[in-house]
Amino acid sequence: MTTLPPGWPISFADVVAASERLQPHLTPTPLRAYPQLDALVGHDIRVWVKHENHQPTQSFKIRNGLNAILGRSAEQRGAGVIGASTGNHGQGVAYAGRLTRTPVTICVPLGNNPAKNDAIRALGAELVEVGDTYDETVRACQQMGKERGLALAHSTNDPLVIAGAGTMTMEILDQAPELDALVIALGGGSQSVGAMTVAAARKPGLKVYAVGAAGAPAQYESWTRGVRLEGQPAKTFAEGIATGSAYTLTFDALRAGLAGFVTVSEAELYQAVRDLIRITRNLPEGAGAAGLAGLRRLAPDLRGKRVGIVMCGGNLSDRDLAIAVAG
Numbered sequence: 224m225t226t227l228p229p230g231w232p233i234s235f236a237d238v239v240a241a242s243e244r245l246q247p248h249l250t251p252t253p254l255r256a257y258p259q260l261d262a263l264v265g266h267d268i269r270v271w272v273k274h275e276n277h278q279p280t281q282s283f284k285i286r287n288g289l290n291a292i293l294g295r296s297a298e299q300r301g302a303g304v305i306g307a308s309t310g311n312h313g314q315g316v317a318y319a320g321r322l323t324r325t326p327v328t329i330c331v332p333l334g335n336n337p338a339k340n341d342a343i344r345a346l347g348a349e350l351v352e353v354g355d356t357y358d359e360t361v362r363a364c365q366q367m368g369k370e371r372g373l374a375l376a377h378s379t380n381d382p383l384v385i386a387g388a389g390t391m392t393m394e395i396l397d398q399a400p401e402l403d404a405l406v407i408a409l410g411g412g413s414q415s416v417g418a419m420t421v422a423a424a425r426k427p428g429l430k431v432y433a434v435g436a437a438g439a440p441a442q443y444e445s446w447t448r449g450v451r452l453e454g455q456p457a458k459t460f461a462e463g464i465a466t467g468s469a470y471t472l473t474f475d476a477l478r479a480g481l482a483g484f485v486t487v488s489e490a491e492l493y494q495a496v497r498d499l500i501r502i503t504r505n506l507p508e509g510a511g512a513a514g515l516a517g518l519r520r521l522a523p524d525l526r527g528k529r530v531g532i533v534m535c536g537g538n539l540s541d542r543d544l545a546i547a548v549a550g
Contacts (some may be wrong), residue, residue: 227423227477231381231415232472235424239391241290241326245390248289248322252277252391254398254531260501266526268342271399275391276537280314280342282463283391283535284378288315288469289323290387300352305373307331307364309357310339311536312378317346328373330364334461358454358467379411379470391419394407395531396425396483403528404482406521408513408535409433409442410464412473416445419480433543434517436464436509437486445469446477446484460543461492461509463536483524484539487516495519496547499534508539 227234255275260270275283292300303326306316320327327348331340333355344350351367354360361377365460368375386514391414395402407414415433422429435443441455446469453468469477477484487495495512499505514532516527539547 227420231420231476232381233389233420234375237382237386238393238421241294241383242390242393244293245286245289245387248279248416249285249392250311250339251398254395257502260515262391263498263502264522266522267528268522268525269529271402271529272503272516273391273487273531273533276507276511276534277360279394280311281317281390281537281538282311282314282532283414283511284315285318286315286390287318287378287384288312288376288387289322291316291381291383291451292319292323294394295382298323299374301375303328303371303503304376305330305364305368305371306376306378307327307357307361308378310336310343310538311463313343313348314339314346317343321347325513328367330354330360330367334358336538338540339538340536356457356467357465361407379413380472382449382472385413385416385472388413389420390398391533392418392421393425396421399531400426401529402429402431404432404525405533406432406434406514406518406532408464408510409435409484410466410510411470412442412477413537414533415481416473416476431480432521433477433481433484434513435484435486436461436492436537437488438512439465439467440486441467443484443486446481447473449478450479459489459492460466461513463508463510464513465530483521484518485517487513487520491519492549500547505534506537506539506544508536509543511536
């Protein structure tokens with residue numbers, strides 16, 4: 224894809240503007256090569272890992288949250304912002320709220336990762352536990368926002384969010400312009416659409432592949448069928464990709480721009496968590512390990528290529544860490 228199709232949700236200029244907003248507040252995260260990962264993946268592939276787990280909230284979504292708030296007017300921020308999250312988007316928005324003194328409310332599903340809930344509260348946001356699934360939480364969040372007069376910072380359906388995510392790929396190409404492909408976990412699609420937006424402007428030959436959880440197949444099924452599905456089952460420990468719907472702002476772009484899309488099992492995700500801990504000595508959450516799990520599936524098609532994967536988050540629950548380590 225060398226040019227962005229009509230109706231693309233953001234422009235490269237939006238990503239540049241986001242980068243300028245974030246630069247005073249965030250430092251570039253490391254992009255590292257690990258020869259043991261090359262050997263593990265095989266097929267003569269060189270692997271680079273983008274360590275977004277080194278962000279202040281241990282997730283790339285701080286980029287999204289900061290841009291979603293910094294990109295709004297002082298009047299909009301003054302009224303307060305609300306968002307729905309399984310944790311990382313909520314932490315990003317809460318962090319930005321504390322930075323800008325913006326009142327923030329975050330809705331999370333019942334039974335959400337307690338460590339992520341604690342982190343959101345610690346950043347000063349009001350936390351509301353509502354809904355048995357993320358989709359139910361989103362609907363409750365939207366209703367609460369209308370009742371309270373709060374601006375909605377949707378985790379995906381917000382151009383500021385997608386542009387914030389795009390700043391990650393700008394950094395990656397600054398650090399390793401020789402990359403041939405990126406393999407990215409896909410929840411709502413902000414990382415992937417942001418990456419494709421930057422690639423079209425900076426490196427049109429860069430291919431972007433998506434990885435979903437087999438237990439939360441709504442995005443994959445939507446992409447393969449060409450129909451945007453909603454309200455689908457989502458059962459995976461990888462909270463960041465536990466989405467039951469495809470989203471209006473990213474669906475068409477994902478269909479038009481992705482070079483490929485694979486799903487991986489819970490066992491493959493846990494194995495990738497173990498491998499990344501063993502080789503990189505970093506702690507990935509489930510979604511943060513999805514890039515490696517997906518790359519192992521895609522490896523025969525990427526023989527001899529230079530490939531970036533993203534450890535997009537490091538907020539793994541104690542329960543899932545224990546399961547991963549137990550093997």
